[in-house]
Amino acid sequence: QKEVEQDPGPLSVPEGAIVSLNCTYSNSAFQYFMWYRQYSRKGPELLMYTYSSGNKEDGRFTAQVDKSSKYISLFIRDSQPSDSATYLCAMNGSGKLTFGQGTILTVHP
Amino acid sequence: ETGVTQSPTHLIKTRGQQVTLRCSSQSGHNTVSWYQQALGQGPQFIFQYYREEENGRGNFPPRFSGLQFPNYSSELNVNALELDDSALYLCASSETSLVAFEQFFGPGTRLTVL
Numbered sequence: 001q002k003e004v005e006q007d008p009g010p011l012s013v014p015e016g017a018i019v020s021l022n023c024t025y026s027n028s029a030f031q032y033f034m035w036y037r038q039y040s041r042k043g044p045e046l047l048m049y050t051y052s053s054g055n056k057e058d059g060r061f062t063a064q065v066d067k068s069s070k071y072i073s074l075f076i077r078d079s080q081p082s083d084s085a086t087y088l089c090a091m092n093g094s095g096k097l098t099f100g101q102g103t104i105l106t107v108h109p
Numbered sequence: 110e111t112g113v114t115q116s117p118t119h120l121i122k123t124r125g126q127q128v129t130l131r132c133s134s135q136s137g138h139n140t141v142s143w144y145q146q147a148l149g150q151g152p153q154f155i156f157q158y159y160r161e162e163e164n165g166r167g168n169f170p171p172r173f174s175g176l177q178f179p180n181y182s183s184e185l186n187v188n189a190l191e192l193d194d195s196a197l198y199l200c201a202s203s204e205t206s207l208v209a210f211e212q213f214f215g216p217g218t219r220l221t222v223l
Binding site for chain 2: 049
């Protein structure tokens, strides 16, 4: 069993839709939870990170962590075609990042 | 402020050859981590260097080795290349190894092994 599981999709939504991306994990030692966005042929860029259970909002993005269920989510409101990318969840344990497989998101006009 | 840069952008090697990939960390960052990202997969941690010393290693064989220089730039060396080594190799730098959640990634080097 992988330490971090992420549905690879692909996910295709119309512009303006609310997108929900999810990951589950098995390692209780993970302390930080991150979401990265990766455009084609580019390196991942950090979108958001959280430490504790609960919600964290940044513009159209909301990150949610439930440590008791070992489940994290990223919500994108009013999705735009420019949001089309691969979204990677990642978790930090002792300095290294453990990534999910990534979800390919396409937002069509 | 200069971001993380990697060279070369892409290269093609044949099985059994050796390759060296290079990374310049972001200004002020003393920690460099290397990741391998196979097609359709998330990045996999190879190893991390902190102040020129290896500071953690993932599940990769010894033919994957690295160096970090006094200016905190880094190299990843892979010997005896195998077909499965074909991937995007990502370098990420951070201010410290202690709380490394803010790792800034370079654009990657795409390696193809024939």
